[in-house]
Structure formats: C-alpha cells, structure tokens
Amino acid sequence: MFYSPVITNAAEAAGHKDLHLFKYIEDPQQHKIETYEAHGGYKAWKKVLKGMSADQVIEEVKKSGLRGRGGAGFPTGMKWGFVPKASTKPRYLCCNADESEPGTCKDRVLMERDPHGVIEGMAISAYAIDCHLMFIYIRGEFDHCRERMEQAMDEAYARGHLGKNINGSGYDLEMIVHTGGGAYICGEETALLNSIEGERGMSRMRPPFPAIEGLYACPTIVNNVESLASVPHIINRGGDWYASLGTEKSKGTKIFSLSGHVKRPGNYEVEMGFNLKKLIFDPEYGGGMLDDKKLKGVIPGGASTPFLTPDMIDVGLDYEALQTVGSMLGSGAIIVINEDACIVWVIKKLIHFFRHESCGKCTPCREGTGWLEKIINRIELGQGQPGDIEKIEDVCGNILGRTICPLGDAAVMPIQSAIKQWRDEWLYHIEHKKCMVKTNFEFK
Amino acid sequence: MILTETSVEEIKEKAAKYPRRKSAILPALTVAYRQLGYVDEEIYREVSKVIGVPNVEIAEAATFYTMFPKKPRGKYLIQVCHNISCALLGADSLISYLEEKLGINKGETTEDNLFTLISVECLGSCSTAPMMQINHDFHENLTRDKVDKILAGLKAKA
Numbered sequence: 116m117f118y119s120p121v122i123t124n125a126a127e128a129a130g131h132k133d134l135h136l137f138k139y140i141e142d143p144q145q146h147k148i149e150t151y152e153a154h155g156g157y158k159a160w161k162k163v164l165k166g167m168s169a170d171q172v173i174e175e176v177k178k179s180g181l182r183g184r185g186g187a188g189f190p191t192g193m194k195w196g197f198v199p200k201a202s203t204k205p206r207y208l209c210c211n212a213d214e215s216e217p218g219t220c221k222d223r224v225l226m227e228r229d230p231h232g233v234i235e236g237m238a239i240s241a242y243a244i245d246c247h248l249m250f251i252y253i254r255g256e257f258d259h260c261r262e263r264m265e266q267a268m269d270e271a272y273a274r275g276h277l278g279k280n281i282n283g284s285g286y287d288l289e290m291i292v293h294t295g296g297g298a299y300i301c302g303e304e305t306a307l308l309n310s311i312e313g314e315r316g317m318s319r320m321r322p323p324f325p326a327i328e329g330l331y332a333c334p335t336i337v338n339n340v341e342s343l344a345s346v347p348h349i350i351n352r353g354g355d356w357y358a359s360l361g362t363e364k365s366k367g368t369k370i371f372s373l374s375g376h377v378k379r380p381g382n383y384e385v386e387m388g389f390n391l392k393k394l395i396f397d398p399e400y401g402g403g404m405l406d407d408k409k410l411k412g413v414i415p416g417g418a419s420t421p422f423l424t425p426d427m428i429d430v431g432l433d434y435e436a437l438q439t440v441g442s443m444l445g446s447g448a449i450i451v452i453n454e455d456a457c458i459v460w461v462i463k464k465l466i467h468f469f470r471h472e473s474c475g476k477c478t479p480c481r482e483g484t485g486w487l488e489k490i491i492n493r494i495e496l497g498q499g500q501p502g503d504i505e506k507i508e509d510v511c512g513n514i515l516g517r518t519i520c521p522l523g524d525a526a527v528m529p530i531q532s533a534i535k536q537w538r539d540e541w542l543y544h545i546e547h548k549k550c551m552v553k554t555n556f557e558f559k
Numbered sequence: 560m561i562l563t564e565t566s567v568e569e570i571k572e573k574a575a576k577y578p579r580r581k582s583a584i585l586p587a588l589t590v591a592y593r594q595l596g597y598v599d600e601e602i603y604r605e606v607s608k609v610i611g612v613p614n615v616e617i618a619e620a621a622t623f624y625t626m627f628p629k630k631p632r633g634k635y636l637i638q639v640c641h642n643i644s645c646a647l648l649g650a651d652s653l654i655s656y657l658e659e660k661l662g663i664n665k666g667e668t669t670e671d672n673l674f675t676l677i678s679v680e681c682l683g684s685c686s687t688a689p690m691m692q693i694n695h696d697f698h699e700n701l702t703r704d705k706v707d708k709i710l711a712g713l714k715a716k717a
Contacts, residue, residue, distance in 0.1 A: 118697070119684065119687060119697065119699065120687055120699055120700055121684075121686050121687050121699075122686065205578075214683050215680070215681055215683060216681070217642045217643050217644060217680070217681040217685065218643065218644050218681070218685045219681075219683065219685065220683045220684055220685045220686050220687070222683075223683045223684075248578070254683070255589065255624075255626045256626070256682055256683075256692060257683065258695040259695075259697070289576075291576050291577070293582075293585070293586070294585070294586070294589055295585070295624070295626075296585055296588070296589070296620075296623070296624025296625070296626040296627060297624050297625035297626035298623065298624055298625065299680065299681075310585065311582055311585075312579070312581060312582055313579075313581035313582050313583065313584035313585060313612070313616065313620055314581075314619075314620060315619060315620055315623035316623060316624070317623075331578060331579060372685055372686050373686060374644035374647075374685035374686045374688060375643075375644055375647045375648070376647055376648075380685075380686040380687070380688070381686050382686060414643075418642075418643060418681075448685065450643060450644055450647070450685070452647060453647075456647065461643065464641070464642060464643045464646050465643060468642055468643075468680050468681070471680060472680065474623075556646065556647055556648060556649045556650075556651070556652065557649045557652045558648060558649030558650070558652050558653045558656070558689050558701060558702065558703070559649070559702045559703065
C-alpha cells in the first residue's frame, strides 16, 4: 500500500489529542491535496496570510519551544529571528531533507506519505523570514520522495497555495525541489548550501552564519523536514499548546526511528521525554528484544551519538535527560544492539561510514578518520597491537573540536563511548586476536 | 551530442528556475545520469554548453558525489546498505547471498551486463532492514525468499 512498509504508531496518533505528525500517516490518500485539505491542511497557511505578521509567526514558534529535529536541537524560532530585518537581499529557506544519519528514517516517511504537511510548514516558515523562493534538498537516493514532493508541489501551485499573489494576499512564493548526489555531509547546513550552489558539498567556516550569509551570500534558514512539518500545527493550535507537551525544556512531540534488534522496529511519534526503555520494550512500540536476546547497548540519537548501556536506558527521550547520561537526542534514531554484537565490529561499521563521508576539508577529520579506520580494522582482523586503544583515543582527542563542522565530532563520540563502556572487550580482542562474542547476523 | 534532445530540454527547464546558473549543475548531472547510467568528461562538456557553466566547475562538482559514476554499470544496479542498522539484521549475509546468486563479487557486474552489485552507506530504511536499492526502487524487510523473487522478476523482464 505504501512505498515504505515501515511500522508507525498512526493508530495511536489518530485517537490521541496531542500527537499530530502521524495522525493521518497511514491514510493512503493523505499525499493528495484533497485529502490533506479535508484533514484541515493549508488552514494554517491561510490563517497566516490572512492576518499574521512575520513577527507574529516567529513569536508563536518561539513560544512553542520547537527545537531543530535534524540533530542539533537549536530553537527554531530563535534561528528565524537571526535573519537581519534591514537586509535588502533576497532571503531563502531550505528544507533539509538529506536524511542520512545512520538509523534515521523518519523524514522519508513524512515526505512520502504527508508531503503537503512539509510544504505547508515550509511556506509558513518562508513567510516568517520574508522569503519568496524556497528549496527542499532531498537526498538523491530518495527518488520516491522526490516524486511525491514534486507531485504535491504541482498540486499546491494549482490550488493557489504557492506562486504569485497567494490567496489574494499579495505574497509571492516559489518552490524548487532539489536533489542531492549521495553525500551525507550535505545534511550539514553549510555543505547543503554549497551543494545547492553547484559546488562540492564541503562545509563552510562560521561565522558568518547562514541566517546572515547563506545561499548565494544571502540570509538563509535551513530547517529539518520534521521541524517544518511541526509548524502548521503550532500555528493552528498555538505555541502554548505545543509548549504544554513534552518536558520543561524539550517541547512538543518527536518521531523516533527504532531499528536494530527489536521485535517491532518502526517510526513512533511520542511526546518529548518519553521513556526509552518503554519505547524499546512496550508491545505497543518496540515490543522487546528480537528473539528475546539480551540487550548489549543502545545508540539513542543516530550513529554519531554516544552509546547507552542497559543500566542507562531508563531515561527520558529529550535533549536534557540524554545529555545527563552522557549522550544526545540527535535525530531521534534509536539503534538497539543485542549481546551477540562485538563492539569492535559495530565501531568498524561506524568508522567506515564517517571515513567515507568526510568531505576532506579539515585535516583532522580527513586524515584522522582514515587512521581510525585502519587501526580499528586491524583490531577486528585479529592484528591489533598493544597500545592501539591508546592510539585510537589519541587520534579521537585530536579530531574532537578541531573541525569546522560537526562530522569530526560525530565520528569520534561513539568510538570514545564504546571504549569507555566496553574497554575489556577491546583489550580481549587485541590480546586474543578475535571477538569476545560471536558476531554472525544472518538475514532470514 | 550524447545527451538526447529530451534530456537537454529537461536540463534547460530545470536550470531556468534557479537564481544562478551554477546551481543547475547537480540537476543537470542527475538528468544525464538517468539517461546514460554514467557521467564522464564528455558529458561534463555537453552539460557545460547547455547550462553555460565552465567545464571545470562541472567536473569539480561531479567528482565529489557518489551518484555520478564515470563508467556505465549493469542494467540493474543493486545497492545493498551495509551500515549499522542493516548490518545488525544480516546485511553482510545478504551481500554474500547476492554474490552467490549472481556469481559475482561485490563491486562487479555479471557477464550478461544485467546486474552490478555494490554495497553502500545508510539509505534511510533502518526500521525496515535489511534492504537494497535496485536502480531507483527500494526493497525493504528483505528475506531470502523475497530476494529470490525480485531477482527472478528482473531476469524475466530482461
């Protein structure tokens, strides 16, 4: 029925008074504009055009406490507020749909099944920063998302929600669907802007921040798909309503992508602060460990966030609580790992990824990730040498905080935490020249 | 010209939307790749003429991204995600299974030029792992049975 067969908690969201992103996510017609409108779609956009100023929109989003859902968690309304009002240059909005943080598969579902929700959110956000040309940057491999977004965009133009003098308001807004070329780094906002400009996807030095000097050296806001999709709901129901959900500092709801060794991997929209253990074990969500194996560890926020051990998972899924236990919410990609996985093997997979995806601009990241991969591979192959762990730690320490974009830190943090949590396993691997646990995952 | 008239028109149409010509590089390369299955120096030159951007700038961008390979591959490009979520659910064994079924190693193309098998980084199907992408299509929650059926279907079509 759907392009992606991913499990969601749409049934729960449908009957829930506050869950909103997934309310209609399993309606097979939701991607069509008639259905979207019948479900209250484009009402917020009309409301904004009819009687809200850009400042009022920004204020409402500030009040909601919405923070960036792509990984960094920066307050969305505050970001919009950085666009200089006095600037006479054009302003741009870019929706970051370059979803590629390992473990993350939520934006894809929003684009595929509710593309108008994304477009409406983009339009309102564009209005808030007085932007008249907005982009959505979709990762190149997501061809089905591109198709859905283009169809939805055409429908929105035809219905008069985009284009010139929208709904007689005098406001003009054009949209471009832009696709990437297969590079994780383009999910980093300055690399994304370079990529739209037709450059190699390399990060830019900040300052200047994109809000001051972004696309074509003009004020630009880059927001994640899920952040933007939340905006129409905030406008419809008010910032106070949104701020009443979640925890004191982490507001609203969030989609978590649950993957790995669980019975029911899927995308689940829950309130911020939802208990991680419950998400993994409750039959309504993850349903517990696959084949009833023992839990070894959890990556809570995508491949670039530090590991949690089983004793740490009774924790709220919000920015602050995860920070307290030494990890991060990131993109909300929860990867569950069972007792059969060798930690060196897990890290080998991750460092290969970061080495491959490093854009090569900063020496510590370009060279460092390569060195790390070499050392980790030799340990995995049973050729580790005494002192290798210290060498890894030394290289990590020389990457962390020494690169212009967060990819360097992202590569290092899971490695540092894997050594901290399972040092004995690393030592065993070097000494015995083999894994402490058998890693042999067969597909069915 | 290697690019067809349709491709050239499509590139021009896309390029016209952007405030700056250079932004049309990736869209143009995407159109070219869709037509040909590869993008090499000759194509850079053709694209350069169509969008009015220096050849070197096309090459500079094209060589950064993995989706613009310089050489043609098999009719069906099989990309298996080998990243962590898929690996935990047996992506390595999926790759071995495909190697065995197709009689090639990862990175190679079958003799009849039908299939090329490569492994790639995360494709955003983590909750439906393991998965593979064949040309533009995603195939998720893969089992041996499913893989057999997909390959048989493609062979029958060819």
